[in-house]
Amino acid sequence: MRVLAAMSGGVDSAVAAARAVDAGHDVVGVHLALSAQPGTLRTGSRGCCTIEDSHDARRAADILGIPFYIWDFAERFTEEVVETFVGEYAAGRTPNPCVTCNEKIKFEALLEKALALGFDAVATGHYARLATVDGELELRRSADEGKDQSYVLASLQPEQLRHAMFPLGDSWKSDVRAEAEQRGLSVARKPDSHDICFIPDGDTKKFLEKRLGERPGELVDAETGAVLGHHTGVHGFTVGQRKGLGIDAPAADGRPRYVLSLEPVSGTVKVGSSADLGVQAIDADRAIWPSGRPLDGPTECTVQVRAHGGIADAVAEADEDGRVSIQLREPLRGVAPGQVVVLYRQDDQAGDLVLGSAKISGTR
Known part of the structure; x- marks a missing residue:
């Protein structure tokens, strides 16, 4: 297959691209320039998408022997991710910009361009797994639950998942770093990015006050x-x-x-x-079913309301208009409108299955 490897300049995306090459695919690396005024250097684990990151991605592509390009997605990123983030906070909601970025940039804008150019799939360094069960493609948690990123991918549509590759889904982060060292990739010990990439100093309040007054x-x-x-x-x-x-x-x-x-x-x-703070029930809307299978009646599941935490057993029910009603088996704290709730079904054999996701509209 012709595979477009999204290379952020970090260790995960570099190893993911390397594995795609090892699998015999025709791989091209691309770094997304998401900031109109990117910084020159990162500060430890703060921020990403700097000029330094683009250089790191290019060096990794050179070692892998694959073509490499930088694509300017700054305008669309600002419109789809940054402005949405600001608007949600102004409306009293709490958004997750990483969910929006994966949905609107990496697996909408990037995938659309990749398919138009004749690529078959986009490979990323996300920790999540894709499995085919009874002919149906399913999104599942990664083997390394501490690094699992299925939460931020749960807003993808079935057609988008059919053109996605997650080469790190069965790996542990420590093994990925060791592999990068063995391959001679300079990003092997590079710190992971934390916080919000477009707020590199981590001061969300100051960022919002500057834009909202x-x-x-x-x-x-x-x-x-x-x-x-x-x-x-x-x-x-x-x-x-x-x-x-x-x-x-x-x-x-x-x-x-x-x-x-x-x-x-x-x-x-x-x-x-x-x-x-305890919440017993969650109302959500705009449901997305990555496997293409909506809930069929009341469903026992596990829900997650934050990328790393906020997990509880629950019973969920959805209607044909994309509204989801969730009754929690035990209360959750810090649940806010605007957050994404992801529904999982436990499956010990193949990792927890992502049933769907929805945007929280209210709590009870």
């Missing part, structure tokens, strides 16, 4: 209705947040307060105790 409002006790303080915008808070609330007086019982809900129209941030 000040939108003053009140911090209100959810139980008594008492005004406890003021803030410069609901976009500076997330459900479950404890630190940086700007409330001087402690709670009556002396225990910490947490953000319970955000009301962007009124500018109200409601706070309360940790006990008030």
Whole structure:
């Protein structure tokens, strides 16, 4: 097959490209330039898509002996990922930009261009597995559950998965680094990227304030209705947040307060105790079924509401309009509208199967 290997400049994508070459595919490497003004150097694990990253990707491609190109996707990335991120926060929701990037950039924009140029598949360094069961393609967790990235891929459509390759799905990260060393790849010990790639300093609040300005409002006790303080915008808070609330007086019982809900129209941030954070039920919409099979009636499953955590057993039911109702077997904390909920079915033989994903619209 003709395979386009997306090479970020990190160790995972470099080894994924190498394995595609070893498998006998005709591989071409491509680095996506996602920033209109990329930084020159990374700072440890902060940020990505720098000029340094593009050079690292090119050096890896040279060692593998494959053609290499840089494609400018900065305008589409800004529109689809960055502006969506800002808009969601302005609306009082908590988005995951990595989910949006995989859906809209790597497996929509990049895949569309790859197919138009005659490629059969796009290979990435994601830790996830694809399995064919009874003739149907399924997305599953990776062997290394600590690195599993099926959560951020669960918004892909069946047709997109049919043109995807995840060569690292059966591997552990330590083995991938060792393999990179053996292959002479200079990125073998390069730190993984963390946080949000377009906010390299990690200060999300400052990033949002620069784009949204000040939108003053009140911090209100959810139980008594008492005004406890003021803030410069609901976009500076997330459900479950404890630190940086700007409330001087402690709670009556002396225990910490947490953000319970955000009301962007009124500018109200409601706070309360940790006990008030527990969520028993989740409502979601815009469901996507990667295997092409929607839920058929109430379904026992495991749900995950964050890329690395927020997992609970549940019963989920979906309607034909893409709405999903989830009843949790045990409460989850810090669940916010705008987050993606991913539904899994446990399967010990082939790894947990991704049933589907949906955007959280409310909690109960």
